[in-house]
Amino acid sequence: MTRGGSRVATRLGARAARRGGWRSVLVALLIALPVMAMAGATIVLETVTPTPERRAISRMGIADLLVMPVGPDADEGLLRSLLPDGASIEPMPDMADTALVGGLESGVSVRAFDLDGLAAGMLDVVSGRTPESAGEVAISPSIARIAGTEAGDAFALRSLGDKTVVGIVEDPMNLRAPIVLIHPGIDGPAVDAGPYLVGLPDGVSVDMLDDTLLGSGADEAELPFWVTSRTQAATPTASETGTVFVLGGLALIEAALIASAAFAVSIRRRQRDLGLLGAAGGEPGHLRATVLAEGALLGVVGALAGVGLGVIAAASLAPWLDQLTDRRNPPLVLLPHWLALAAAIGLAAALLAAAVPARTASRVPVLAALSGRRPVSAPARRTLRLGLAAIAAGFAITLAGSLYRLQSAEGIVWATLYLAGAVLGVLGFGACSPWLLERLEKVASRLPLSPRIALRDTARFRSRNGPIVTAVLAAFAATVAVAALLASQEARAAQYYQPMLRTDQLMVVGDGARAAGQEVARELGAIAAAHLTTTDLVDEGAYVSYSMRIGTGDPEEETGTRDELHYFGSPVVGGEDLLMALGGEEALDEFRQGHLIVFAEQEVSGPGVVRRFVESPGARDAAEEIIGEVPYRVLPTEVPNGSVPSAIMSRETAQRLGIVAAQETQYLIRLSHVVTDQEMARAGAIAQTHPQASVNVERGPQRPGEAFRLLLFMASLAFALSITGVAVALGEAETRPDQRTLLALGADPAVRRRITAARAGVLATIAGVLAVPAGLLPVWGLLFTAEAPIVLPLPEVLGALAMLPLTAILGAALLSRPIPPWSAYRK
C-alpha cells in the first residue's frame, strides 16, 4: 500500500472512530480497563516486592555471611578459628521475652544488634536513638502503641528487668514485629549467642573460605555451622508479575471478542462509505486498513488511558501500601518496560478485535456495498470446522498437560498447557455458535412474530453475534469449571471421609467431661450416657495397653493366613449404660454373659483373644502376651475409625482378665435421634460453663465450596448479562430501518422491547449451553491425574442455565426503549 493509501485509510478509520459515538467509547473502555488493571497491579507488585538486596539486608545487614551454629561446641571461638584474620564477628542474639507495662503483657522479640556495625539496615531508627548502655532500650512502634510508651518512659521486661526507652526502631520488612532493641554488649543468662554476622576482610571472598566452614566435600551433617552468603540471602523469589500479565491477557481476549462485535456494527453502518472507497479505486487492502486504523486508534487511546489510569490507581493506593503489606516500601516503582508491555498487549487486543471485521469488509463486493445490501454471510460450516478443530486442539493440549503433570512437579508447564487448552476450548465452542444460530433460523418460521424476528436477526448477523456468544460463554465456562472442580473435590473428600461419631451421639471431652456430660445428657433427654473408661495405663514407668485379636491365622506370617486376623485396640470397660451409648443394646444379653462386644465394619469369626502390651522404658519393642481367650459378639458399626471405642467389656470380664480400668476420659451421650443444630449449640453452651470441657458432634463432610460456588454463579450471571446487554445494544444500532417500518405498519412501540428481549434470550441460551462442555474441559484435565470422577453440581448449573436467559430477557425488556416516535425518523 502506498503512503497516500495509508493516509486515506488512517483518515477514514479515525473519522469512523470519532463518529462511532458510544461504540467507540465502549471499545476504548474494553481495552483500557484490563490495561489499567495490568499496569496498576504491576506497579504495586514491583513496589511492594522487596529487591534481592533488600532481602539480604533484612536478614544480615551489611555482613558477608550469616552463620548459624548447629554442631556441638560451635561457638564464636571455633568460628573465629575458621575465618581469615581480620574478619569481624558480631553475635546476633534474638530471644523472646514479655513486656510488662501498665498491666499489659505483650510478647516481644529482644534483639541485641549494633545498628552501626554489620547489622546496619536490619532495623531503622524512627525517632530518638539506639541504646548505649545496659539500662536503655529502643522499642518498635507496635509496642509503643500497646504500652502507650514514648522515649524517656520506663519499660519493663520480664527477663531483663526495668529499662528506659531512648528511641523507636522498626523492622522495615515487618512493621508489626514487636521488637525491643538492647545494647549489644549486655551480658546475662537470658541473652543467647548466635547466629553470627560475619564481615570478611578486604580482598577475601566467600569462595576462599575454609571447606570446614562451607562444607564442600564434607558431610553436611557434620558441619558445625550453617552458612548463608549474601548471594544466597539475596536469591529472588518467583515474580508474580507474569501472573498479572497472563490474567490481563485473558481479560483482553474477552474484551477483544466484545469489541469485535462493535467493529462489525461500525462496518455495517459505513458500508456505503467503504463501497465508495472501492468505487474510487480502493483495493481490499485499503478497505482492511480503514478498519484496522479504527482499531489501532481506539486501541492506542484505550491503552494509553489504561496505563494512565493504572498509574493513578497505584498512586492512590500508595499511601496505604505500607499498612497493607506491613513493610516500609519505596516510592512507586514505575518500570517503563512493564507499562509498555501492558499498553502493547492492549493495542494488540484492539487490532485482533478489528482483524476479522476488517477482512469481512474487504470482501464485500463494491456494488453490494454501494447498494447498502447486507453482504452474504460466510457459510457457518466453515467456522464450525474451525471450531471443532480448536476444540480438538484444546482437548489434546489439556491431555498433554495432564500427562506432563503425572511425570513432573514443574507447575508452570502444565498450568500453561491447561490454560492454553481451556482458551482454545472456549474459542472453539464459540466458533461453533454461528452454525448453531444458522440451524435455529430454520425453526424461526414457526415462532410468533417477535421471537421470529429476533432469531432471524441473530442468525443472519451471526458474524457479529458469534464473538458475543463466545465472550458470554467464556465468563460462564470459567464459573462452570470452578464449580465442577470444587464439587468434584468435595465429593472426593466425602468419599474418603471417616466419621468420628454416630450422628445420634455427642462426646464431651476434657477434665470437666463428667459434670458437663451429665448436665448435657439431662438437658437433651439422652437415652444413654456414660463415661468411657480406658484400659491403657502407665504402670511403674511402663505403658500398658490391650488389644483384641479375632480370627484364625499365624500372626508371624507376612501374608496369607495373617490376613484373616482382625485387631481391635484399646477396649473400654463399662456397664450397660455405656453399651447403650455405643449403640450395642442388641448385644445386651451377651454382654451380661461376659462377652466382649466388638464393633466392626465387616463380619469376623474365629477365636478371640485379648492381648496385653507392655512398653518398658528403653525397650526396643513392647512385650506382648495373650491374657485370655474370650467369647465375643460382633456388631456392625457406622464409625469404623472414629473417636468411639471398637470394643467394650464389662467390669466383671475385665476383672476376670486381670485388666484394671484405668481412668475416665470422655463422656459419651446418645440421643434417640440425629443431633440437631440447636441441641449442639445447647450442649456447647453447657460445656462452656464447665472449665476445660468441650463437646464434639458428628456433622458429616463439610461443603465449604457451596457458598463460594453460588457467589461465582451470581458474579458470572451479572457479567454475562452485561455482555449480553452490550450485544443487544449493538444489534439495536442496525435495526433502525426496521423500527421505522414497524411504526409505519402500526406496530405497538413496545414490540421493540419484545424483539430485543428475545434477541438477548437467544444469545444467552446458546452461550450458556456451550459453556458447560467448555468449562468441563480443564476440569477433566485437572482430575485426570487424580483419577477422580468429575462431579457437576447439576442443580446449580441447571439453575444458572435457566437463570441466564431469563434474566437476559428481563433485563433487555426493562432496559430497552420502545420504538421512538415518527419525528425521530424525519430526515
Place this chain on the structure above:
Amino acid sequence: MADAIRLEATTRSFGSGHTLVVALHPTDLTVGDGELVAVMGPSGSGKTTLLALVGGLDRPTGGRVVVSGQDLATLDARGLAVLRRRTVGYVFQELNLLSGLTARENVTLPLELDGAQLAGARKAADEALASVEMTELADRFPDDLSGGEQQRVAIARAMVGGRRILLADEPTGALDSMNGETVMRLLRRHCDNGGAALLVTHDAAHAAWADRVVFLRDGRIVDESRPAPGPEFSVDRPVPALGAA
C-alpha cells in the same frame, strides 16, 4: 364517491417564536375512493409532512385530518396504530422491508400485528403477492430481491387485508423506469378497484398516472391539475418481466 381522505385547514408547524417553521400552511385536500392523487413539489415543500399527517404518524398543529370517515384527532396513539394496521398502507422509497423476514412474512406483518392467525394471514399474503406477481419469490429474503421486487412486496403489504388507503412516498425514486411503471400500474389498479392512494413523487411521468396532481410549494397548495393519461398509462398493458433491477 366518498372521501377516503379529507384535510380541513390542516396545518403543521415546528418550533416557536423566531425558530417557528411552518411545514404545512392551512391546507384543504380530499382524496375520494377510487382516486389516485399525486403530490408534487420541490424538496422541503411539505409533501412528506402531509403524508405523515394522513398516516397518523404525526399530529397537525391545526385543522382536521379525517381518514375513512374518522377524525384522527379523536384517536390516541394506539388508535392511530390500529388505523395503520387496518386502513392505511405505507410504501417508502426504500428500506421498506424487514430484512429478517421473508417476502411472505413481510406481507403478513400488519395482519400478525393485528392478532390474525398465521394461517389466515399467510393466505391473505399469498393473495396479495399474487396480485403483484411475486408468488414465486414469496420465500426469499429482501436482500435476495431486486429493488423493483422489494417495492412490489411493499405494495402487497400495503394492500393486504383489504386496506383501502395507500400512502406512497416516492415509491419509484430508486427504481428504473420499467420497474417504476410497474409500481404505478399496481397503484392505479388498486384505485380502480375502489381503493384510494396519495402518492408523493418527483416524476411527472408517474404523476400522469394520477387522477389529480397537487403541487405544493413552501407548505401551500399552489396548483392542481387533472392529467390526461395516454394509452401507455393503461393497467391493461402487460407487466414487464420480473427481476429487472
